[in-house]
Amino acid sequence: MRISQLEGRRVALWGWGREGRAAWKAVLPQLPLALFCNEAEAATVAGLGDPLLQPRTQVDADALAAFDIVVKSPGISPYKPEALAAAARGTCFIGGTTLWFGEHADARTVCVTGTKGKSTTTSLLAHLLRAGGHSTALAGNIGLPLLEVLDPQPAPEFWAIELSSYQTGDVARSGAHPEVAVVLNLFPEHLDWHGSEDRYIEDKLRLVTGARPRIAVLNAADPRLARLQLPDSRIVWFNREDGWHLRDDALYRGDAFVFDTAAVPLPGRHNRGNLCAVLAAIEALGVDAAPLAPAAMDFRPLPHRLQWLGERDGIGYVNDSISTTPHASLAALDCHRGSPVAILLGGHDRGLDWHGFAERLRAQPPRAVVTMGANGPRIHDLLAPLAAEGLFALEAADDLADAVARAQRLLAGRGLVLLSPGAPSFGAYRDYTERGRHFAALAGFDPDGISAIPGLGVA
Secondary structure, eight states: OOGGGGTTSOEEEEOOSHHHHHHHHHHOTTSOEEEEOOHHHHHHHHTTTOTTEEEEOOOOHHHHHTOSEEEEOTTSOTTSHHHHHHHHTTOEEEOHHHHHHHHOTTSOEEEEEOSSSHHHHHHHHHHHHHHTTOOEEEEETTTBOGGGGSSOSSOOSEEEEEOOTTTHHHHHHHTOOOSEEEEOOOOOOOHHHHSSHHHHHHHHTHHHHTSOOSEEEEETTSHHHHTOOOTTSEEEEESSTTSEEEETTEEEETTEEEEEOTTSSOOSHHHHHHHHHHHHHHHHTTOOOGGGGGGGGGOOOOTTSSEEEEEETTEEEEEOTTOOSHHHHHHHHHHTTTSOEEEEEOOSOOOOOOHHHHHHHHHSOOSEEEEOSTTHHHHHHHHHHHHHTTSSEEEEOSSHHHHHHHHHHHHTTSEEEEEOOSSOOTTTSSSHHHHHHHHHHHHTOOGGGGOOOTTOEEO
């Protein structure tokens, strides 16, 4: 869908977060526009003095069905009953991603998605392309909405775009086809938005099944992806011996050794494995990837992702606030195997199953677990039998500040406090960034000094 196709249509915005504001500023300021938002946002909008932007705080099927097109923010599920009812009556729901791709059908795009590691992978992709002298835009779900870079001058040679499961369908709806699409892995997440694990997987994979990229770069080590067939795309596999893969810490392209990744500043083997995805994507663009691989040594890790903050009074602090699934928390623990770790778990309860997490903890127990948040009691009850066996200390905290204090006491001056909650921050914090910043402050570090995402935009 092109932006020009909105003219003469009844159009509304749904959501006034950064994506919503980007849509208003970039493509909709000349259109009469309704905005569905909360009361606080409505007061802010009223202060803008824009007579064409009319906030509404009541959202139901009838209100939505009054519009031909609703441009919704990614966090608003199209499976909400009112959205489904309006769609059945003819309302078309799209996102800003749809509009951007409609305007950039011929752009050289590399779209990256996956349950875990997509931000680091997308940022590393841009870093290596830039190291090779290629002007590259870094945007999308990573922290810069695509509509905020609608028409950069000069235009970049390549676009490195991170997409969440909330956005992958928007690419398919745009009618554009990415040049390269990367899918890293698939684990249950965002079930409250998607409604079920099957639908989450289906929506995530729409980047390759619906958008039909020229080349799909897929992880051969993921069992769901390994079974995938894409008749409309050429598949390039990584983490397979005939392509880019790791042997211990050694990076190989087929049988050819490239370099040792042990010193690459990517926390965790899973992130070094995603270097293979990046190199496969670069090759898919027709760029010689092997000479660029060593530039990964200069990569600056992203904040809130297994981020080492530093040490205070004998205790180290690791900020993995972006962790929103039990699997992500297990990966974080694996990165620090052999160290005395107190892990902070819990947040918004999306109903994910933590039994597999508990089974892994029996085999590889940390020093201590501190639970918190809405799903903290459920996690605590599941882990209590293991704690009763003496495998680890287990305590329940009222909030993050209490959790940090308890972890410090349990470690007694030696070890790591690991914030890897395995759950979203909703309710207690605006987002994972705010949660990570609070954790840094509680640990005695400057939140502003740990929060910047390097390389956003065009460079």
